[in-house]
Amino acid sequence: MYRATGVIGLLLCAATVSAQQGVLTEDAAIRIGLSRSAVDLRTEGEVRQAQGELLGARTWPNPELSYERESLNNAEDVVEHRLQLSQRFDVAGRRALQIEAADRQLEAAQYGTRAWRAELKQQIRERYFTALYQQQRRAAYERIRDDIRLLGNTLDRRRREGDVVLYDFQRVKSERAALAAEVSETDVAFESAWQRLRALLGEEAQGYDALTGELVPEQAIPQARLADALEAHPKLRYLQTQVDAYGLQRRAESRTLPDVTIGLGLRRDDTSRGTDNGLVLSASTQLPVFDRRQAGQARSHAREMLARSEYALARDAAMADLKRLWTQVTHYRDSAREFRGNAVQAAGELIEVAQAYYRAGEIGILELLDAYRGALEAELTALELEYKARLAHIELDYLTGGAEQ
Numbered sequence: 001m002y003r004a005t006g007v008i009g010l011l012l013c014a015a016t017v018s019a020q021q022g023v024l025t026e027d028a029a030i031r032i033g034l035s036r037s038a039v040d041l042r043t044e045g046e047v048r049q050a051q052g053e054l055l056g057a058r059t060w061p062n063p064e065l066s067y068e069r070e071s072l073n074n075a076e077d078v079v080e081h082r083l084q085l086s087q088r089f090d091v092a093g094r095r096a097l098q099i100e101a102a103d104r105q106l107e108a109a110q111y112g113t114r115a116w117r118a119e120l121k122q123q124i125r126e127r128y129f130t131a132l133y134q135q136q137r138r139a140a141y142e143r144i145r146d147d148i149r150l151l152g153n154t155l156d157r158r159r160r161e162g163d164v165v166l167y168d169f170q171r172v173k174s175e176r177a178a179l180a181a182e183v184s185e186t187d188v189a190f191e192s193a194w195q196r197l198r199a200l201l202g203e204e205a206q207g208y209d210a211l212t213g214e215l216v217p218e219q220a221i222p223q224a225r226l227a228d229a230l231e232a233h234p235k236l237r238y239l240q241t242q243v244d245a246y247g248l249q250r251r252a253e254s255r256t257l258p259d260v261t262i263g264l265g266l267r268r269d270d271t272s273r274g275t276d277n278g279l280v281l282s283a284s285t286q287l288p289v290f291d292r293r294q295a296g297q298a299r300s301h302a303r304e305m306l307a308r309s310e311y312a313l314a315r316d317a318a319m320a321d322l323k324r325l326w327t328q329v330t331h332y333r334d335s336a337r338e339f340r341g342n343a344v345q346a347a348g349e350l351i352e353v354a355q356a357y358y359r360a361g362e363i364g365i366l367e368l369l370d371a372y373r374g375a376l377e378a379e380l381t382a383l384e385l386e387y388k389a390r391l392a393h394i395e396l397d398y399l400t401g402g403a404e405q
């Protein structure tokens with residue numbers, strides 16, 4: 001039976017590949033891609049930068065120590081010494097708001113790294129299943145090529161025995177050459193997709209030469225839960241947290257009451273009659289005549305406006321994509337399963353019928369080759385539907401936070 005032979009051959013081929021080469025799974029590809037040192041450095045660096053900003057906001061300004069010596073050449077020959085310690089104080093409450101804003105920026109950085117890793121995971125999955133799709137397309141072409149090769153060998157033997165028309169032999173030979181060229185083309189497509197995947201995985205992927213998995217995806221998240229799942233997406237959480245942080249910065253800049261500097265120190269006067277000691281207390285502040293923090297307020301307000309608009313646009317775009325992607329996943333997955341269960345199976349059975357009819361002389365070689373081509377086209381169509389379903393599923397996973405897991 002054609003289908004049984006094809007399945008057994010595919011299993012034997014997969015077993016041979018597994019024994020001789022490293023077979024990469026989707027989970028292994030994700031693990032390798034996300035565990036690279038460059039990925040860790042990138043995510044750790046962004047968080048540490050935000051931690052540094054928070055540390056700076058929490059740190060008090062350094063006190064200032066000053067010393068003055070003044071000599072008065074008068075009748076008493078007075079020398080005045082003054083040692084003073086001064087500290088600047090925030091009386092407007094800006095520092096508390098800046099600390100809170102920096103804390104929100106740290107939270108945003110953490111969401112940002114999670115969003116970046118989710119995007120990287122999405123890219124790895126898309127490239128993985130693109131390579132798997134090209135691998136399965138190549139396997140489909142190779143199976144038909146091998147079947148045509150067996151048919152050609154049979155006709156060649158019969159031709160030498162004078163039991164076959166030369167036209168049939170030449171027609172099969174031509175078909176074998178066409179399939180060989182098509183297999184070569186699929187080799188290039190698979191190698192290109194495989195190299196693009198390796199670019200995200202680094203050197204650890206060098207030990208793998210084949211992939212395994214199912215193109216057709218599992219059941220998508222229920223449609224009623226799509227909007228709730230979207231709110232957990234790290235990119236939207238990052239943008240919302242950025243809005244909160246810039247809002248706090250704007251509030252801090254809007255407080256125009258200047259800082260106050262308090263100084264406390266000692267004064268000693270050396271004169272010809274002796275030494276006099278005393279305490280020195282000082283207070284100073286800036287007069288907000290020209291600079292009333294207008295530039296800082298404008299910058300903070302502009303940043304908040306940009307962050308709000310970016311969040312709103314990103315959320316609207318994601319909401320618009322949810323239903324589209326869910327519909328695509330459902331449509332392509334169901335179509336692929338139905339097509340594979342009907343058309344692909346029927347095409348395989350048609351080859352068996354065509355082979356029997358050809359041996360009985362009821363059809364010619366063109367009809368037999370057409371049956372082989374029909375089976376190939378049916379398999380390629382099923383793979384394409386499964387591939388489209390998988391890509392839509394990956395994007396839907398990303399939007400609903402599934403790619404972050």
